[in-house]
Amino acid sequence: MWKDYAVACGEEVTCIKMFSQWSWSVQAMCTLLSIFSFSVSDGLVKMCGYILPEAPVVLPFGSNFTAFCILNDHCSSNVKIHANQIIWKTKNVLVPKEQYHVINQTVSSVTFNDISMLPSPLTCNVLVAGTIEQNIYGIEIQLGFPPEKPKNLSCIVIQTQPNRFIQTCTWELGRDTFLNTNYSLKSKWPDGTLHHCIPQKTKNVCNSSTVVFFVYLEVWVEAKNELGEVESDHIAFDPLYRVKPLPPSNLSVNSGELPTVLKLTWINRLDKQPLVLKYKIRYKTVDSTSWTEVPPEDTDSQRTSFTIQELKPYTKYVFQLRCAINFAQIEYRGNEYEGYWSDWSEEVVGFTAEAKPSKGPAVWRKISTHSPGNWTLELTWKELEPSEANGVILGYEVSVSGRPPLSFPVKVYSHVNATKLILNVHNGTYEVRVTAYNSAGKSPTSVLLVSATNSKAPVxxxxxxxxxxxxxxxxxxxxxxxxxxxxxxxxxxxxxxxxxxxxxxxxxxxxxxxKGDIKPRKCYTITxxxxxxxxxxxxxxTQAYLQQDVPLNGPTVQTKKVGKFEAVLEWKPLSVEEQNGFIKYYTITYNTVTGNKTVVIVNASQTEYPLSSLSSDTLYTVQMAAYTEKGGRNGPQFTFTTKKFGEGEIEAIVVPVCLAFLAFTLLGVLFCFSKRDIIKKHIWPNVPDPSKSVIAQWSPQTPSKQFNSKEQIYPEGSFTDVSVVEIEADDKKSLSEPDLKLFDLLKKEKNASEGHSSGIGGSSCMSSPRQSVSDSDEGEPAQNTSSTVQYSTVVPNGYRDQTPPVQVFSRSESTQPLLDSEERPEDQQVLGSDNSTPKRNYFKQNGNWDEAVTDGSHLEKVKQISPINEEDTAGLYDSQMCGSSSEGNEQGVVLPGAFHSSPEGPPMQFEPIRMNTVTDGEMPKCYLPQTVRQGGYMPQ
Structure with missing residues (x-):
């Protein structure tokens, strides 16, 4: 399948021509297949290119490097890839094109001036169809250094067993190469035989079990890596001079008869002729950290024991031993070699024997005086140090003797087990001797002179x-x-x-x-x-601290005195436990609620401090801190308020005010005393005491008559207040005989009623005091000016033209001051002489007549009364009468008269008195009326 694509795309048919109508993705796929096409027949992959130099590439740090990417012929001719399509990357990072160089159609190079920071790998890539990146080839680059020359090569022969040795050589590698570097130790024998030793665990140590003595070897180290090869300097030696023997074994210590000698014994584990050993011996006490070594000249010969002298008695020692070959005693070119010392042997412990104490105990005393002339002498001494005791102290021997003039006999205390002895002695000078002893003997004697006085020079x-x-x-x-x-x-x-x-x-x-247990942050007194x-x-x-610290607490401050603008603060010094050091100074920080803080530094010796320039009536917050050389600590906060007034300000204000008030009061009292009569007249008038009046026992000679309710003699709320005129002696002479009779009659009535109050009840109105009729012509002048007030109702014993046989006055001569209402009594009723219908004649100041007197003849008779001195009658004109409640009186009338003279005497004339009317709605303020009956007034 991959071959069909390859043939279709590259070898037999031009891919670009056949699929010119295909999309760019199909074209890219054809290009990739062309790049990775391979031959099935030979089974080898035909890459599109490669990089020179080939991997792995090892480069030294800091060097320059150039790499070449070479395209194969089939890629350049069939796939049409050009060298300018090549891009370089280091660990997927694109190398700048400035470092590229296109040599020809199939070769592109890249150059790096410093490869110290060059990451690996380095790859060569091409761009397919202008955008798709495809890797062609890559190489790994290793950076490092060539090996440095090994230095300080040395070899030693270590004894592992009595007859077994291992030769160990070590050297310094130098800097790290960052590469795989191989080291090899080479030994050349005198006959030319070469032995190699490869390090096993570490690269700088090589061990060899083949050791031959008395033969010189040439030894060196070779180092090799991909960047280079180097070898160390050559050294030549005889393994005999490099031997490090085993330390001696079975070390033991034996104590002899002498307390300063110990003997060491051991077994040597290197016994090979003609080798001779030398030794090093060291020792120390158990509690010591420093070792003492035996001089080397005493131990440079072969031996198996050694005696150590000048040790301390009854002391525990630790010993160690080591050995080395003594080349100075070998007749074989070894005088210039030092040799290697063995390791130290195991520690061994030994004790020296006891000896007499080498020093007497230190002795001191403490003297207490409980009665004159007698001491309690307390002797104390220190225990000896182990190095001074030289054994176990069994006890002490103490002797005390007195110096002249004392006749104190010598006292010896042979076996004292403690370190203290208390004696009761007389005041004086004593010599004390103390000796310690153990099983080996006694110590030197310690002498202490206990003196009665410290008379010598001090330090x-x-x-x-x-x-x-x-x-x-x-x-x-x-x-x-x-x-x-x-x-x-x-x-x-x-x-x-x-x-x-x-x-x-x-x-x-x-x-x-x-030498004692000195604690930090504690104060010590040293003498x-x-x-x-x-x-x-x-x-x-003197005093001192081993270590100071900040105080444990700060001072607690309080006020000793507070003023208006100042305050005195006081505090207690910190206790010794709280100080933790020497107090250097204090700081006082104070402020108001809104003010800035003020800090004051105070000497450590002070316990109080005055604050000034404060504000009055202000709350202050105060905090104090104590400082040592290590720092300070604050105490608790304290608040106080300054006073509103300063010292003496209140006294300066109050005292003048009080003095002024006192002066004003005194002046007022003096003024009132000087005006006491006027004040008494206006404030404390004489008020009669009705309970002492005799008016109820005074009966006018008038026939009794029953009155009906409509014609009551004294209507409710009405009676007459009559002022009685005092007549002086001179005025009597001017009167006619009838007038004198009338005056005598009045005087008799006054005397009869003296000491009693009027029978008039009710409240009286306030009024000024009236002048009273004198009781005698000349015997009592003081009574002429007295403020006796007499008041009564004048009852004539006749009416109109009827002449009564006797003129009768109803009066009271009480000396008590009148109330204001009593000076204005209500209307008084006057009865007619015939005891018929009463006629109401009201004689009062500012009063009203309830019924007008219409009888003109009677009025004329009144007017014809002989005149009386105006001064004597002033009281009558000034008197006030209470308002009448009778009907019909609305206007004031003229009172024609209050007295009717007898037919025989001349008439007594009074000035008419204007009376005011009182309305029905007003409440008269006066005494209630009294009803006049035959035989006298009836009390209310």
Whole structure:
């Protein structure tokens, strides 16, 4: 089938001519079949072209490369494919046509100037029918380097068993070739025999089990790949000089009688004549990391044991051993060779024997005074280090003796198992000796002089700081010779249980590390005390941290004092546990709700700070932070409000106001006191006490008469208020005898009723006080100007032309002030002399007459009354009468008179009084009327 298409399309019939009428797709199919046509007879595929150079192509990095695509004759003649139709691709990426070159109709080339980045594969393709791409041929390209010359070729003969050796050679490969490179180790014997060794696991190591001693070999390495071939430098050696023996076996340690000596023994595994071995021995203590080696000149001879000296007693040691061939002792051209050392043997451990302690324990004391002249002496000493104890310490021997002037006997404590001894002694100077002992003997004696006073020179400039993870203490030594120093230190804490540690240093030192368990972020107080042969100096102290950190908490601030424009803040220093370091400074941050923050830096020694230039009556927020060298931490926030008024402002306002008010009040009181009569007259008038009136017992000599309800003597709400005129003594003289009789009668009535109140009931109107009739002519002048108010109803004992036998006045002489309503009593009723129908005569100020008096003769009689002094009658004219409720009184009338004189006496004349009428709708404010009956007034 494929042949029919091939013949039809290519060999016997011209495809293009026969199928000129076919579509372009059919033509493309014919072209493809022509390209891939093959001969069935020979079974080989006839490709349309190929590429030179043939695959695989190996090229070095950075080189130039040119490839040629050659079309076969049948493709170019039958299929009509031209070389200009060829396109090149690298890994399906089209190569720019600028790199193409058409040599002829069947050959096209492509050139690459640098193939370092050339991807593989490289393919040659043609375009069928102008658009369809068809691959013709492709090649794989490998990039790499030629092998470099191997360097540093060396060979060693390793002993694997007592009589078995392996020769191992190694070399350096050089750079990677990125290609398959083969290496080969070649050895040439003196007779010309050549041996090859091919590396197995790695390309730079080759092992050979054929080892011959006392023969010189020439050895080199060859390297080869597709880009080249190279070999290393040639070396010549005798395998004997390359031997690395096995380490000695069965190593053991034996301790002798001496506590500083140990003996090592072993077995050599290289025993081949004339070979001679040399050794290296090293050892260390179990807890050490550094080794100590035996000098090589002591171990350069063949042996199987060695004794190590100058070891520490009662110490655990670790030993190791290795060996090598000693060419210096071989008579065979080997003096210039060093040889190879074997590996170190396994470790072996040994103990040295006990010895007497090499040093006495360090001794110190603590003195407590509980009573005058007595001490509690606490002696303490340090346990010896293992290197100093040289064995197991079984106990201590302590002796205490007093120095003069003390007569303290020597006390010896032979077997003390603890490191502390407490004694009760007298105040003084003591010498303490302490000795430690083990099974081998006693240690040197340690002596401590316990002095009563620190009289010697102290050290100076004590400083402490962290160094190499420890606290380093440095001080300046005194000028005098110091036998030793005691360094005390304790951790600062808020509780009283702060244990003190100490250590002893030699007198020639002036610095030391603290040997205790020093913790970070803890403050330590360190004291250095110099000890002399005959006393001790005063201790000097300093404080230090091994490691500082930010404070655990910030300070808690509060206000100590708050003013209008200032405030004083105070805080408590942080506790030692909270500090975590030395406090360098504080910061105070304060602000209002809307204001900017203000930061103030405060010295670490301060515990309070004043804030100024604040705003009055303002809320402030304050926060404080403490800082160490590692940073700071804020404390809790605190708020306060400034005062609205400053100190003294309220007093400056209130005191003047109070003084002014007090002065005003005082002036008012003085003014009122000076005007007390006027004030009393207007505010506190004399009001009569009706319960003390005797008017009910005073009976006018008038016949009783029954009245009907229509002709009531005292209509409801009406009575007469009569003012009584006081008559002075001088005025009496001017009166006629009838007038004097009338005056005496009035005086008798007044005296009879003195001390009693009027019988008038009800409320009275307020009125000014009236002048009263004097009780005597000249005996009581004070009463002439008194404010006694007398009021009553004047009842004449006759009516009109009838003359009553006696003029009677109904009155009250109470000294109590009148109410306003009492000064305006209601209308009073006056009865006629014949006890007939009562005639209502109202005598009051601004009052009304209920019934007008029409009898002209009576009016004339009244007018003919002898005149009275105007001053005496002023009260009558000024008095006010309560309004009458009787009917018909609408206009004021003239009161012709209130008194009727007897026929014998001269008439008493009064000025007419104008009265006002009161309407029926008004409520009169006055006393209720009193009914006059025969025998006196009837009380309400």
């Amino acid at each position: 100076k400039d004590v400083v402490a700081f962290p160094k190499d993870g420890k606290l380093w203490v440095n001080w300046t030594a005194p000028r005098e010779f110091v036998s030793k120093y005691i360094i005390e230190w304790y951790e600062e804490c808020d509780s009283s249980d702060c244990s003190t540690e100490w250590q002893q240093e030699p007198g020639m030192k002036h610095s030391a590390f603290l 250095v005390i110099p000890l002399y042969a005959n006393g001790q100096g005063e201790g000097k102290s």
